[in-house]
Amino acid sequence: MCVCVLLLLFAALPALAGPRGAPVSAVPVGPEFEAGQQTTVLARVGETAALRCRVLRLADRAVSWVRSSDLQILTHAGSVFTADARVSVSQAPAAAREALTSRDDAAAGAVHTLRLERLRAADAGRYECQVNTEPKMSLFFNLTVVPESAMPVLAVRAVGAEGGQVVGARGGAARLACEARYEPAPGAAALAPDALAALPPLRIRWTHDGETLDPQSARGGISLDAERWAGGARSRLTLAALGARDAGRYTCAAAGRSATLLLRLRADDDQDYDVTEGEAEAMQRDAAAARASPAARARAPAAWLLALAPLFLT
Numbered sequence: 001m002c003v004c005v006l007l008l009l010f011a012a013l014p015a016l017a018g019p020r021g022a023p024v025s026a027v028p029v030g031p032e033f034e035a036g037q038q039t040t041v042l043a044r045v046g047e048t049a050a051l052r053c054r055v056l057r058l059a060d061r062a063v064s065w066v067r068s069s070d071l072q073i074l075t076h077a078g079s080v081f082t083a084d085a086r087v088s089v090s091q092a093p094a095a096a097r098e099a100l101t102s103r104d105d106a107a108a109g110a111v112h113t114l115r116l117e118r119l120r121a122a123d124a125g126r127y128e129c130q131v132n133t134e135p136k137m138s139l140f141f142n143l144t145v146v147p148e149s150a151m152p153v154l155a156v157r158a159v160g161a162e163g164g165q166v167v168g169a170r171g172g173a174a175r176l177a178c179e180a181r182y183e184p185a186p187g188a189a190a191l192a193p194d195a196l197a198a199l200p201p202l203r204i205r206w207t208h209d210g211e212t213l214d215p216q217s218a219r220g221g222i223s224l225d226a227e228r229w230a231g232g233a234r235s236r237l238t239l240a241a242l243g244a245r246d247a248g249r250y251t252c253a254a255a256g257r258s259a260t261l262l263l264r265l266r267a268d269d270d271q272d273y274d275v276t277e278g279e280a281e282a283m284q285r286d287a288a289a290a291r292a293s294p295a296a297r298a299r300a301p302a303a304w305l306l307a308l309a310p311l312f313l314t
Helices: 002-016 277-291 294-313
Strands: 040-044 049-056 063-067 072-076 087-093 110-116 125-131 137-146 153-159 165-169 174-183 205-208 222-229 232-239 248-254 257-266
Touching (some): 040 049, 049 063, 063 110, 165 174, 174 248
Parallel strands (some): 040 137, 153 257
Antiparallel strands (some): 049 110, 063 072, 063 125, 174 232, 205 248, 222 232, 248 257
C-alpha cells in the first residue's frame, strides 16, 4: 500500500509545478485596484476635479466611470458617453517610480482619470470606477464641491510657548512645538473629516535664523517628532545640550504659512541669553530711540554736524 501512495505522489508532482517544472507562483492574476488610493476629492466651484483610479493588470478588460446619483455611465473604455462637454477621460501608464514597486511592468497598471471641468455644486457626490469583470469590480470616489468662500484657511501657530517664547537652560534641553491645521473660513461651516483629508497633506519645516534644521547635521542633539491627522499636523523640535548658538528665533512653516518662536537661554547665574548679541544691541538701540523726545531727535543731526566740523576746518 505504501508503494501505491508514493506512486500517486510522484504522479501529482508535475501538476503542482509550472512549465518545465517551475514552482507554482503566488503572483495574482486578473485586474485589481491598487490599495491605498486617494478616493476623496475636494474642489472649488468653477475649478476642475480629477478622479484618478489606478487599475493593475487590466489586460483585455475595460474601465467605466459611473455617476452614482443617477447611475449615468459617463465613460467606457476611454470614450465619453454623456453629452456634458465638461466631462473627459484619460488613461496614462504608471509612473516609473511606481512601477518599480510592482512585480513586473504588466502589474504596474495604468491610471484612469475622470475630469469634471467648471464644477458646479450639483457635481458633488459619489462616482464609481468600474471594471467589467464577472462579477464586476468597483471602487467608489467621493467628490466634495464648495464655493471659494467656504474653502478652509490654513493656520500655523506655536504650541505651549507663552508669548511665543521658550526658555531653556545652558547645557539642558528645550522643546519647541508648532501646529498647522485647516480651519473653517469665516462664516463657513466646518468640513467633514474625509473632505479635509482630501486637502494637500501638511508638512512642517523648521528653520533657525533662516537656516533649515537637519537632525543629521554635525551639531547633533536635534530630533523632530511629527503627527498628522485629517486636515492638520503637529511638529515638535527638541534641542539637547543647549549652547549660546542655539538662542534665537525659530520659524515653523507649512504651505507658505509660518509662526515664529523665540528661544532664550538661562545660565547658572540666572542671566538671560536672548537672541544673538547683534540683535540684542539692535533691540536696545530701538528702545532708546523710542524713548527719545521728538525735540532730541530733531537736534541729533545738528550734533553730528558740530562733531564733524573740526575735520573740515583742518
